Amino acid sequence: MATAAHKHPNYMAIFWWLAILTVVELAVVFAPFTKMMIGVLLCALALAKAALVAAYFMHLKFETKTLTWIALTPLTIAILLIFVLMPDGFAVLKKTAGDGAAVSAPAKH
Amino acid sequence: MSQAATHAAAVEPAETPLTPESWGKLGMWVFLAGDAVGFGVLLAGYGIMRATSSDWPNPYQVLGINLTAAMTFLLICSSVTMVKALEWLSRGDRRRAIHFLLFTALGGMIFVSLQAYEWTHLIHRGLHINGNPWGASLFGTTFFLVTGFHGLHVTAGVIYLVSMVRWVLNRPDPAASYNAVEICGLYWHFVDLVWIMVFTFLYLL
Numbered sequence: 001m002a003t004a005a006h007k008h009p010n011y012m013a014i015f016w017w018l019a020i021l022t023v024v025e026l027a028v029v030f031a032p033f034t035k036m037m038i039g040v041l042l043c044a045l046a047l048a049k050a051a052l053v054a055a056y057f058m059h060l061k062f063e064t065k066t067l068t069w070i071a072l073t074p075l076t077i078a079i080l081l082i083f084v085l086m087p088d089g090f091a092v093l094k095k096t097a098g099d100g101a102a103v104s105a106p107a108k109h
Numbered sequence: 110m111s112q113a114a115t116h117a118a119a120v121e122p123a124e125t126p127l128t129p130e131s132w133g134k135l136g137m138w139v140f141l142a143g144d145a146v147g148f149g150v151l152l153a154g155y156g157i158m159r160a161t162s163s164d165w166p167n168p169y170q171v172l173g174i175n176l177t178a179a180m181t182f183l184l185i186c187s188s189v190t191m192v193k194a195l196e197w198l199s200r201g202d203r204r205r206a207i208h209f210l211l212f213t214a215l216g217g218m219i220f221v222s223l224q225a226y227e228w229t230h231l232i233h234r235g236l237h238i239n240g241n242p243w244g245a246s247l248f249g250t251t252f253f254l255v256t257g258f259h260g261l262h263v264t265a266g267v268i269y270l271v272s273m274v275r276w277v278l279n280r281p282d283p284a285a286s287y288n289a290v291e292i293c294g295l296y297w298h299f300v301d302l303v304w305i306m307v308f309t310f311l312y313l314l
Binding site: 008011012015018019022025026028029038039042043045046049050053054057058059064066067070071073074075077078081082085086088089092093096 | 129130134135138139141142143145146148149150152153154156157160161163169174178181182185186188189191192193195196199291294295298299301302305306308309310313314
């Protein structure tokens with residue numbers, strides 16, 4: 001019965017936070033910010049919403065720390081993966097830029 | 110006899126400070142972590158392909174976000190009905206718990222239906238898995254792969270939720286089904302969490 005004795009947080013408050021953050025996300029898309037700024041804001045908002053769901057709906061806040069570590073592992077792997085893929089990305093970009101230069105080069109001569 | 114007793118004790122999992130309150134819950138978390146790696150790989154791959162593409166279509170213009178914003182809201186609502194089901198179960202009200210489980214499953218069913226409607230609409234407009242009229246063909250590939258993988262998770266979740274209704278019905282004591290329903294809830298909230306990411310990266314960015 002230890003689990004049933006869990007305190008249930010105010011779920012409606014979390015619901016309103018999630019709804020408000022979703023509206024903010026939609027507002028950010030239309031806001032007159034730079035593309036970079038919009039990207040950073042959207043990522044931060046998405047992570048904030050994910051953290052709210054994990055901490056309250058999935059009770060991570062009230063569990064042992066072990067589960068939080070398990071939950072954070074995939075996030076770490078995904079972020080590492082982006083860095084692992086970067087060399088490939090840069091190689092593609094360099095090749096595309098090179099092709100562009102090769103096409104425009106004859107026009108200069 | 111004492112030998113048998115020692116043997117039985119040896120197979121029992123030893124109690125350590127790391128022994129979880131519920132093995133099932135730990136198991137679900139480990140599964141979700143693995144599943145999250147799957148989604149993480151898909152999204153990271155999507156990100157790098159999009160970043161290096163010179164003719165990636167503008168997702169907002171092609172996909173539209175009115176319907177998907179409504180779908181996001183629907184999934185958040187279904188997460189709330191899920192936690193409500195668990196709350197009623199902890200208060201010993203099986204009937205209300207079952208109602209809220211069914212509301213949650215209904216939310217999932219509507220979500221999948223809307224996704225089917227959205228896919229049909231986009232396919233008619235020319236968005237295919239191997240090409241589209243707006244630019245990079247990988248746009249369609251990644252879109253159908255990621256939203257399809259998530260849609261399968263929602264479908265599995267609906268089946269899981271309906272089977273949980275049976276589980277609760279078969280157990281007169283509400284406390285006996287609490288743990289299983291909580292574990293099912295973990296899966297359902299995870300599907301919601303993944304959609305938050307998919308919605309942001311595929312539709313909004």
